[in-house]
Amino acid sequence: MIMGLFFNRKRSIDLFAPVAGVLEPIEKVSDEVFASKAMGDGFAIKPKSGEIYSPIDGTVTSVFPTKHAIGLKTKGNLEILVHLGIDTVELNGKGFEVFVKEGDVVSSKTKLVDVDLNFLASEKKPNDIMVIFTNLDKHALTYEAGNVNQGDKVGTVE
Template sequence: MLKKLFGKSVTEEHFVSPVNGKAVPLEEVPDPVFAEKMMGDGIAIEPTDHTIVSPIDAEVVQVFETKHAIGLKTEMGLEVLLHIGLDTVNLKGEGFDTFVKTGDKVSAGDKLVTFDKAFVEANAKSCITPVIITNYEASEYTLEALFPEQAIAGETQIFQVKKK
C-alpha cells in the first residue's frame, strides 16, 4: 500500500485473489473486451466459490446497480474493476448480494459480494472474474502477474503493481 513511512511513500501495491479459484491470464477470458485488455491490465480468476472479497485496501468508488461489478480506488491511485462473470449485467442483479456501498473503506479480504454460482453458470456466459486496473499505463507502472493454480480469497497474491 502507499503509506508514509518515515516521510517516504511506498510505491507498490500487492493484490490478493478476490475469490477462491484458479488464476489465469486475461488473454484466456472468453470476451475480447477483457482478453484484448481494452479496459486495462490485470488477471482473471476462475472461481470455485461464491464469495468475492477485496483484493486490496481501497475505497469503494462504485457498486454497479446490477451488483455484478465493484469499482475500487487504492491509495496509490489505481482504479480497480472487479467484474464477476461475463454477460452478468444482463442478470439485472439477480443472484448477487452486495455488502458494501460507495464511499466505504475496505481492507484486503473484506467481503464485497456473494453470488449464486449455479445460477450465474446457468444464466450467464461464464463465472470468470477479471480483476482489472482500468487506469493502468505501462509507461507509469509495471504489473507482475502470478498465476497460482489454487488461489485463496484474501490470502494468495495474484499480482503486484509498481510505480516507475
C-alpha cells in the same frame, strides 16, 4: 537531504486473490473486450466459491446498479474494476448480493459480493471473476497464475 529518499521511494501495491480458484491472464477469458485489454490489464479467476473479497486495500468508488461490477481505488489512485462473470449485466442484479457501498474502506478481508454460481450456470453465463486495472499507465503489474486461495497475495503493482 535524507528526507528526499523517502519521497522518491516507489510504493508497491499488494494484490490479493478475491476468491479461491484458478488465476489466469485476462487474455484467457472468453469475452474479447476483456481479453484484448480494452478495459485495462489484469487477471481472471475461475472461482471455486461465490464469496468475492476485495483484491486490494482501498476504497469502494462505485457499485454498479446491476451488481455485476464494483469499482475500487487505492490510496495511490490506482483504479480497479472487479467484474463478476461475463455478460452478467444482462441479469439486472439477479444472482448477486452486495455487502459494500460507495465510500466504504476495504481490505482483502472485506467481502464485497456473494455470487450465486449455480444461477450463473443456469443462465449460461461464464463465471470468471476479473480484476482489471483501468489506469495502470506507467505502473507494472505482476502476478502469479495458478491455483489460489482467497486472500493469498498473488501479485503487485509497482
